Amino acid sequence: xxxxxxxxxxxxxxxxxxxxxxxxxxxxxxxxxxxxxxxxxxxxxxxxxxxxxxxxxxxxxxxxxxxxxxxxxxxxxxxxxxxxxxxxxxxxxxxxxxxxxxxxxxxxxxxxxxxxxxxxxxxxxxxxxxxxxxxxxxxxxxxxxxxxxxxxxxxxxxxxxxxxxxxxxxxxxxxxxxxxxxxxxxxxxxxxxxxxxxxxxxxxxxxxxxxxxxxxxxxxxxxxxxxxxxxxxxxxxxxxxxxxxxxx
Amino acid sequence: xxxxxxxxxxxxxxxxxxxxxxxxxxxxxxxxxxxxxxxxxxxxxxxxxxxxxxxxxxxxxxxxxxxxxxxxxxxxxxxxxxxxxxxxxxxxxxxxxxxxxxxxxxxxxxxxxxxxxxxxxxxxxxxxxxxxxxxxxxxxxxxxxxxxxxxxxxxxxxxxxxxxxxxxxxxxxxxxxxxxxxxxxxxxxxxxxxxxxxxxxxxxxxxxxxxxxxxxxxxxxxxxxxxxxxxxxxxxxxxxxxxxxxxx
DNA sequence: CGAGAAATTGAGGCCAATCAAGAAGTGTGG
DNA sequence: CCACACTTCTTGATTGGCCTCAATTTCTCG
Numbered sequence: 001x002x003x004x005x006x007x008x009x010x011x012x013x014x015x016x017x018x019x020x021x022x023x024x025x026x027x028x029x030x031x032x033x034x035x036x037x038x039x040x041x042x043x044x045x046x047x048x049x050x051x052x053x054x055x056x057x058x059x060x061x062x063x064x065x066x067x068x069x070x071x072x073x074x075x076x077x078x079x080x081x082x083x084x085x086x087x088x089x090x091x092x093x094x095x096x097x098x099x100x101x102x103x104x105x106x107x108x109x110x111x112x113x114x115x116x117x118x119x120x121x122x123x124x125x126x127x128x129x130x131x132x133x134x135x136x137x138x139x140x141x142x143x144x145x146x147x148x149x150x151x152x153x154x155x156x157x158x159x160x161x162x163x164x165x166x167x168x169x170x171x172x173x174x175x176x177x178x179x180x181x182x183x184x185x186x187x188x189x190x191x192x193x194x195x196x197x198x199x200x201x202x203x204x205x206x207x208x209x210x211x212x213x214x215x216x217x218x219x220x221x222x223x224x225x226x227x228x229x230x231x232x233x234x235x236x237x238x239x240x241x242x243x244x245x246x247x248x
Numbered sequence: 249x250x251x252x253x254x255x256x257x258x259x260x261x262x263x264x265x266x267x268x269x270x271x272x273x274x275x276x277x278x279x280x281x282x283x284x285x286x287x288x289x290x291x292x293x294x295x296x297x298x299x300x301x302x303x304x305x306x307x308x309x310x311x312x313x314x315x316x317x318x319x320x321x322x323x324x325x326x327x328x329x330x331x332x333x334x335x336x337x338x339x340x341x342x343x344x345x346x347x348x349x350x351x352x353x354x355x356x357x358x359x360x361x362x363x364x365x366x367x368x369x370x371x372x373x374x375x376x377x378x379x380x381x382x383x384x385x386x387x388x389x390x391x392x393x394x395x396x397x398x399x400x401x402x403x404x405x406x407x408x409x410x411x412x413x414x415x416x417x418x419x420x421x422x423x424x425x426x427x428x429x430x431x432x433x434x435x436x437x438x439x440x441x442x443x444x445x446x447x448x449x450x451x452x453x454x455x456x457x458x459x460x461x462x463x464x465x466x467x468x469x470x471x472x473x474x475x476x477x478x479x480x481x482x483x484x485x486x487x488x489x490x491x492x493x494x495x496x
Numbered sequence: 497c498g499a500g501a502a503a504t505t506g507a508g509g510c511c512a513a514t515c516a517a518g519a520a521g522t523g524t525g526g
Numbered sequence: 527c528c529a530c531a532c533t534t535c536t537t538g539a540t541t542g543g544c545c546t547c548a549a550t551t552t553c554t555c556g
Contacts, residue, residue: 051489066393069480074393088389091382093489096389116494119371119378126367130378134339137381141344142335145314145322147395148441152544184502193396195545200503216553222389232317241299241341246364400512432534446512448536464521 009033010108014082015128015171019242025122032056032110039107045099053090053109060105061182065190066097074167075191077136078102078183079168087133090115103182122156123246131240138236139166147193155192156202159233160212164224165237178220179212255309257281257376258306258356262330263376266434267490271346273370280304287355293347299340301357303333308353313438314345323439325384326350326431328414335381351430370371371494379488386412386484395441404450406479408460412472413485425469426461 012029015021021029033056039045045062047053062085063078076097079085089095090112118125139162146158167179183191185199192199206212211227213220219228228235260277263269269277281304287293293310295301310333311326322343327333335345338360366373387410394406415427431439433447438446454460459475461468469475476483 067398072397074396076389076392088382090492091379091488092386092484093487095494096386096484113492114485116371116375116492119374120494123364123367126374126378127364130367130374130381131339133378133381133385134336137336137385137388138340138344140385140392141324142346144388144392144395145316147392148322149316149320186502196503197505197546198544200505201544204504236340236344239341240339244338244361244364246368434534443513444535445514446536449512452536458531 009083011056011084014169015125018131018240019124019128019245021125022211022248025125025248028118028122028125032114033108035109037107039101039105039111041101041103041105043101045101047099047107047109051086051089051095052112054087054090054112054115056108056110057081057083057085058106058108061102062099062105062182063102063191064097064099065188073190074193075187077140078163078191082169084129084132086130087136102187122248124248127245128242131242135237135240142234142236143191152192152194152198153202153205154231155194156188156199157206157211157227158233159188159192159232160219160221161224161233162237163226164221165233165235169238176217177222177224181219182216182217258330259304259332262375264415266379266488267371267372267493268374270496273373275445276366276370276373280362281356283357285355285357285436287349287353289349289351289353291349293349295347295355295357299334299337300344300360301339302335302360302363304356304358305329305331305333306354306356309350309434310347310353311350311431311439312345312347321438322441323435325388326411326439330417332377333379335377350435370496372496375493376490379490383485383488390482390484391439400440400442400446401450401453402479403442404436404447405454405459405475406481407436407440407478408454408467408469409476409481409483410470410485411485412469413481417486425470425472426466428465429467430465 009026009030011033012021012026015029025095036058041060047055057079059081061080063075064085065073065075085107086095086097115129118129142162144159146155150158158182163181164177164179168176184196185203186196188194189196189199203212203214207214211222213222227233257274257278259281260269260274263277284306289308295303305327307329309326309328311323312333313321313323315321333347333355334343366377390406390410394403398406411429412425412427416424429481432444433451436442436445437444437447451460451462455462459470461470475481
């Protein structure tokens with residue numbers, strides 16, 4: 001993964017993936033991202049307690065989860081670099097779950113109130129942020145289908161494809177098919193409504209079938225396109241409909 | 249359920265539940281809702297094929313779903329009167345699933361492109377629509393938790409509470425605790441990743457335990473607040489954080 | 497190198513799926 | 527208003543996949 005110069009905006013980069021951004025809008029976005037906070041791997045973040053901030057995830061992975069009464073846990077969503085963390089919470093008075101880092105991360109906080117600046121000054125950015133929110137929703141819808149109606153093996157396979165697909169919007173390499181898996185099998189299990197045992201078995205099966213190759217934390221999907229066809233996996237995450245966007 | 253005069257806007261009514269709306273914004277919203285289309289119960293809607301429209305659900309219930317390869321089905325979300333149908337699809341070039349009516353319904357279509365008019369003219373409505381989208385997302389997050397980590401009985405109970413909670417935003421009666429269930433047990437099953445058999449058993453159990461009373465299609469939750477406490481049900485759907493909203 | 501975390505492997509049990517048959521409810525046409 | 531067909535719901539017996547519990551191995555990182 002290539003090193004991003006400090007003065008580069010992760011958010012701008014992510015958004016340019018989808019639309020053109022003029023100078024005024026770029027300035028607007030850069031204004032959001034001026035602070036930076038770093039955290040170690042596998043720590044709980046208490047940032048959201050007052051729910052007044054949003055965060056842009058600059059580097060690393062993190063996930064949101066809720067603890068359940070019976071000592072279980074449900075992982076709600078995983079975030080990758082360039083994601084806006086906490087969009088859902090904008091609408092709510094309380095946040096929807098706790099946050100934990102899956103690796104060392106760098107976050108850029110900005111106040112919820114900044115959203116209204118964007119809403120007032122740039123219909124175009126508004127449309128994009130709105131669409132990114134809807135895209136996250138589409139991811140959830142797919143996960144519901146995954147969890148509701150598939151075997152453990154299918155859930156895990158689908159999830160790998162989801163991660164593969166989402167990471168691809170952060171790289172220029174169209175042919176990339178391996179990535180470092182920063183989630184433990186237990187986190188994956190908690191995301192898919194399984195146990196670590198089932199996840200381990202599924203990985204073993206996938207390897208046995210020659211669908212993936214594992215080397216330490218690095219997972220290589222042997223033939224992503226073929227696998228997507230087999231599972232009828234809809235690759236929705238790399239493209240949005242910008243045809244209706246306001247021009248500035 | 250009280251009869252709404254024809255000239256009333258279902259969307260305006262729904263939005264006034266959350267925020268004040270001035271005359272200019274009301275006119276903006278009413279402009280969206282001028283057409284009306286009616287459909288019979290239990291028919292598939294082919295409206296979304298070109299994915300150029302959004303719809304406001306004026307009366308009745310409908311649901312979105314996807315068919316799976318192995319002849320199963322996953323219900324993704326259910327919509328009640330006042331809901332905006334297809335918000336998620338705004339971001340996508342293709343829609344995320346098919347639509348079926350659960351009862352006779354009346355829909356008000358308006359083109360996707362109208363969204364940009366709102367985005368340009370009213371930051372305040374933009375913030376609200378954005379928040380309503382995020383609210384729908386919160387519903388999905390809760391459903392993921394429901395499906396991922398609960399027994400059949402808990403899933404069904406939680407789902408009844410969700411419906412109860414969501415319907416409450418459409419009525420003035422703070423004490424209402426019964427509603428006509430317009431979904432078949434098979435639809436509920438497909439929403440929760442269960443079979444109709446499990447759903448039937450769960451309903452039977454709930455009745456036996458005195459948690460609900462059934463009379464034809466009408467379900468009465470004996471003590472909603474108590475049940476919510478028991479299940480640690482977070483009632484998120486009746487309130488949003490409007491503190492950061494632009495004033496017009 | 498050593499301690500703790502993560503992953504693997506195996507045995508046994510349970511919940512919900514599946515299959516199936518019958519009852520109850522719903523809607524339609526005569 | 528009733529008869530009939532069809533859908534929906536209920537109930538029971540059997541099966542299977544995933545969970546639970548537990549022991550061991552492998553990995554990670556100070």
